[in-house]
Amino acid sequence: MKKNLFLLPCIAAFLVVAVFSACTRGSLHTSYARNQLEINDDSMRFDLRCDSTKYIIDRVIPLSVPERFLGLQCEKMEYVDGYFYLLDKEVNHSVLVFDSLGNFVASLGRRGHANNEYIEKPSDFFVDSKHNRVEVFERSTPRVHIFSRSGKQENFVRLKMWPYAIGITSENNIMAAFDNEEAGGGLQLGIFNHDEELVKPFFEIDCNHEFINDEMCFVRSGDYLYHIPNFSDSVLIFKSDSLVEVKKICFKSPFLTSDIKKKANVGDIEEYMRYEGINGIRNYYETPRYINLSYSKSMLNVNCIIDKRTGSQYQFLTVPFKGFFPAQAYTLSGSTSYWLITKEDVDMIMDLAINKSSSKKEQEKEWSVTPSVVKDLLCKKYGLPAIVQIRFKD
Template sequence: MNFLLDTVQTSNMNPVCKVKYLPLEVTDNSLIGSIDKILYQNKHFYILDKSANMGVLIFNENGKFIKSLYKLGEGPEEYIAPIDFDVDATGNIYIADNARQKIIRYNANDFEKYDEMELGCYFMEFAVIDEEHIIISEIYDQGRIKDKLAVYSRKDGKIQSLLKSTLKEIDEQKVPRGSSHYLYRSGDKVYFYQRFTPEIYILNGKTISLMANILSDKYFKEVELKTLEGNPQSFMTDMKHIKDINAFYETADGYFCSLSTFPLPQFLGISKTGNNIYNLNLIKEDRLLGNLIINGVAGNYLICTSDYNEETVNAALKINGLDENTAQMFANWNEDSNPLLILFQLQH
């Protein structure tokens, strides 16, 4: 699929048709310091917290706390620095420990049961594709990105390159990231965005396929990026270019895409019927409480999160049509509460 971004029209309809607010239960073991990544699998929310917990917290679809995985340490079943995580179809949790260049799989029913995969390389992200294959992204060698994507085979312990960087003269580590990650899981499907290109890939076992081109004249050219190496301020305040695609998720009705642009992000909807693409005006949607970073997808709902502050509560209580139970939930929200999940559906 090819889409011409620069000629996309803005939809006149309100893009958000349904919103749900989900408070996450607070217990002595479930306080969240930061939501660094969130996945919805097996009707549960899995949250990676790299600050307070250095582990994964699990909540059911109603926000009730189930349990947490915390294995910080230097033992054989432990990790030193959890850089990323994933969850497979049976609920097993995988945590990447970049300090030890390995991925640990913890059994869904008993976290004391585990197995380790020694990758022998540094990388930024990964996604479990099936029982045998794990896709890893941004593999580093001598301080530079060697491969954008590669596949690790659990069967033979080998890594095979799948995608090289299109940038030959640029050190990407010196160019700020406009997104916290570039692998996007929607249920059992995983997509990957190749930075500074229009390319969206879908990951299939030990192969990848080009799924879409979001075409535009606003991507940085390599010669332009060269002038921005080591100059984060100029990169972040640039108003002419697309810095990143920082979300690409699939729902039952279509696809959602978020572009990192300054001063405000741009949001796109792509319908599955006719492959129509259109701009979404989410900035004026007061039910999202000003949260414009899309963190994931849960079934047919997109996910964003909101930390507590008094100004947000006051804004929430002014939303038209707020039912009594939701209004009471916001009134009870306080500085000791966990972040709130905001789940919303789009009209396509």
């Protein structure tokens, strides 16, 4: 009996995918723009960090984190309508909300077995500015928890389908991505309302991609929802439930083929690393001023911030600033960037300095180009964790 109960969600998920796949055969949506974005991924550029003359630190915002949330880890950070949202999957199993001054506002759910709790952990979240609420996806259940910004759970949707990831569109519908080989490699997306009624069927898009489960392949920014297919060379951009653009990211390095990637999947890492190239795009979204892009190249995760006004590309493996700057995560909003620094990050940097993992001359050089505000953070003159607000100069 228990075995049959376990099979029911899998059967339901299969039926949902099968029905929607049947509905979409022979129906391709082609009324969208196709554009390209050129990226110079020369590895030498990763070390071209900005000195303090090229950016402005507007302020440091210490976060008043309650004691029960100490050890904060951040897998995703957003700043929307004057509030910071930090997703901590592994340690605190919640989304923490702070106002623009760093005051703690709410914790959106916690681990447990009630309807307003996560059985495992939250997978992703999306801020719905129009309705002043936050929708948190829990893939293992699967459920969508709907919270007010103050932390009160307004509703939850227990999904009958079994997507590996979801996004929330500007029309407050659920975009679900499935891992289904039946459609012959077509990109399978479905847009549903919160009653799980199909609003728009799957799209089959011509782009290089593979389907490997990833819980965070959607990004919401303003009215736009960005979908980054796994191991893909393209980004799908949606607005108002419609696909408006497919943007191909063109790198100077070759985009590694499926055959080469499979070498890593079967454990042949040594053979795989012989090939220097792009594995895929990990993150993408735009603000009115910037494009934020992350991609995987030769086993490295590279971040790239592109200034749309000047065309400047800031590419970096950790942070784009010279000196000691132990940021754990960052986000862009408008023309401003926000960088999270935790006590653990500071302790690690200072421990490396004390243990002299690099030469004293190199340490002194890094310290000399570290802005005074960041030095104060490293010396713990500000409370930690803290968010550093930075603007790049034109």
